[in-house]
Amino acid sequence: MNTFKSTKAGYWRTVPISSELRSLILELKNKSRSEFVLPRLIDWRKGYQAKCLKIFCRSIGLPEIKFHTLRACFATQLIGSGVEPIKVMKICGWKDLKTMSYYLRLSGIDEKGVTEGLNFLPRLGGNIISIKR
Numbered sequence: 001m002n003t004f005k006s007t008k009a010g011y012w013r014t015v016p017i018s019s020e021l022r023s024l025i026l027e028l029k030n031k032s033r034s035e036f037v038l039p040r041l042i043d044w045r046k047g048y049q050a051k052c053l054k055i056f057c058r059s060i061g062l063p064e065i066k067f068h069t070l071r072a073c074f075a076t077q078l079i080g081s082g083v084e085p086i087k088v089m090k091i092c093g094w095k096d097l098k099t100m101s102y103y104l105r106l107s108g109i110d111e112k113g114v115t116e117g118l119n120f121l122p123r124l125g126g127n128i129i130s131i132k133r
Helices: 019-031 049-059 067-080 085-092 097-107
Strands: none
Touching: 049 067, 067 085, 067 097, 085 097
């Protein structure tokens, strides 16, 4: 039918992009002779995105990653930069907090800075005494 398929969950999502990325996309679009910004690989249309990603990573000397890892990276980067989890859930398409909490744990954001108030080392100067006898 030559149409676009929706997401696996069956509904569409709107994903905001930064102004920097928007500028890059528009620049690429102006240079493109196609209606699309990026090339439409036959393997992508056949459902081999993961295979293409692994080959690409291998070709540039990176470890192979799973296709879903990209979404996990995107989510943890957003959470780590202070974006509210409810907004990340909406963008990434998760409907329950249980799934989102998995990514919160991955990002380490819920532990970030919690030990900063523990002062184990003595401060230089002040009232330091020797414990040697």
